[in-house]
Amino acid sequence: MSWNDRMAGENDPVVARALRNFKASVDAWSNAAMSRPRAASAPVRHSWRLAAGWALGCVLAAGSVTGVLYERQHKQEMARIAAARAAAQKAAQERLAAEQQPAIETDQDLLATVDNDISRAVPAAMEPLAQLMVDKQADDSGTQ
Amino acid sequence: MTADAAEEIAAQEFSRVVETNRPQIFRFLLASLRDVDLAETLTQECFLKAHRNWSRFRGDSSPLTWLMRIAINLQKDHWRNRRLQFWRNTRANSVDLDEAGEWLPSGERTAEQQLLAREEVKQVWKIVSNLSERQRTVFLLRYVEERELSEIAQATGLSEGTVKAHLSRALGKVRGELRGTR
Numbered sequence: 001m002s003w004n005d006r007m008a009g010e011n012d013p014v015v016a017r018a019l020r021n022f023k024a025s026v027d028a029w030s031n032a033a034m035s036r037p038r039a040a041s042a043p044v045r046h047s048w049r050l051a052a053g054w055a056l057g058c059v060l061a062a063g064s065v066t067g068v069l070y071e072r073q074h075k076q077e078m079a080r081i082a083a084a085r086a087a088a089q090k091a092a093q094e095r096l097a098a099e100q101q102p103a104i105e106t107d108q109d110l111l112a113t114v115d116n117d118i119s120r121a122v123p124a125a126m127e128p129l130a131q132l133m134v135d136k137q138a139d140d141s142g143t144q
Numbered sequence: 145m146t147a148d149a150a151e152e153i154a155a156q157e158f159s160r161v162v163e164t165n166r167p168q169i170f171r172f173l174l175a176s177l178r179d180v181d182l183a184e185t186l187t188q189e190c191f192l193k194a195h196r197n198w199s200r201f202r203g204d205s206s207p208l209t210w211l212m213r214i215a216i217n218l219q220k221d222h223w224r225n226r227r228l229q230f231w232r233n234t235r236a237n238s239v240d241l242d243e244a245g246e247w248l249p250s251g252e253r254t255a256e257q258q259l260l261a262r263e264e265v266k267q268v269w270k271i272v273s274n275l276s277e278r279q280r281t282v283f284l285l286r287y288v289e290e291r292e293l294s295e296i297a298q299a300t301g302l303s304e305g306t307v308k309a310h311l312s313r314a315l316g317k318v319r320g321e322l323r324g325t326r
Contacts, residue, residue, distance in 0.1 A: 015319050019287050021261045022268040025248050026288050030171035033180045 158198050161207045162191050168208060168289060169215050175272075175284045176219055186222065190215045205298045212289075212299040216281055223277065264322070271321050275314055282307055283314040 169190055174183040193214050201210055248261055272280055285296045297304045
């Protein structure tokens, strides 16, 4: 079948009329669309965009405020925890110090007693000499 | 001639091209997309692209054929992008076939003729919407824009043989549909 045979549809009166009407319809629609006032549809899209912009802005603002509040609360909470931890640490240190103090005193007393005992514990053979030294010290202090 | 004067002449020349060819480009895009807003946007884009490349236009084809080629490419890009955005309704703003078929020039016709014409137009719209993208482009360039085969071949970048093949298939579908309903 040749190209002309295949395109014979163009000469078919029904097809030709339908194609003519189709072209006329597209022309009419196109002319009407071109001559329509441009502002008719623009504000709709603009207002839609404006609304979307506002919504997005509000979401961002709300997010920022929430973020700031959360941050602030978080800081306060952290400060409270830190203060409680410091207080607990201080109390523990004080308790430890209080527990250790009597022990130290006891140790010092014990050492003093031991020193005293050792200083007195001279051999029996040296006892008269030690007595003499005590007596001499007493004499010296008496003559002065 | 100074560079400023040459630029001025080129700008005036381009303005005339826009004025002369804008209705055809818009009509072709409107018929292809069935969306007035989108057709307007793509028409603007088409002339913007043409303006940027005006200095490179060598005049091998007519300005209209060159502009049609740009418009066809923009339309292809649009469909490609839309296909990727699968979650969107592809034809969200396009009018339905019945609404598109309502447009008819107010000629001296009887009410019956008007009704018959509307029905035919709706049928052709239905067939056109079911054509492949390439067949539709070729069909619209031929029967709405009334371009010659050689111009269609230049605008689409297809060989004349391929254009003929697409046209005969599209026309066959139109004939079959119109004849089948009678």
